[in-house]
Amino acid sequence: MVDAAKHEVKKYLKRERNKTLPLDADYWAFDCKFGNTAEDAQVVHVAELSNHISEIEKQSLTSFYVEILARPAQRQQPDLDDDE
Helix, strand or coil: CHHHHHHHHHHHHHHHHCCCCCCCCCEEEEEEEEECCCCCCEEECHHHHHHHHHHHHHCCCCCCEEEEEEEEECCCCCCCCCCC
16 A cells, blocks of 8 residues: 555656646645644655655554645745855
């Protein structure tokens, strides 16, 4: 179950990243939640989803809740001050 869940998450992320971006966006950002149930779900970084799924296996749980929402985002340009 764990490997199948990880595979489905990766497949979904890849599919969303391949969608056409709006003109004002640079990349797809993902807002993610993970927990044993929807009520217990906490905000997590997309890169940590695989680790959280592995933790479910260690706890011998048979189900979990994951929420992944894709949103277009724009990278922030670093502020280059000429204070030198």
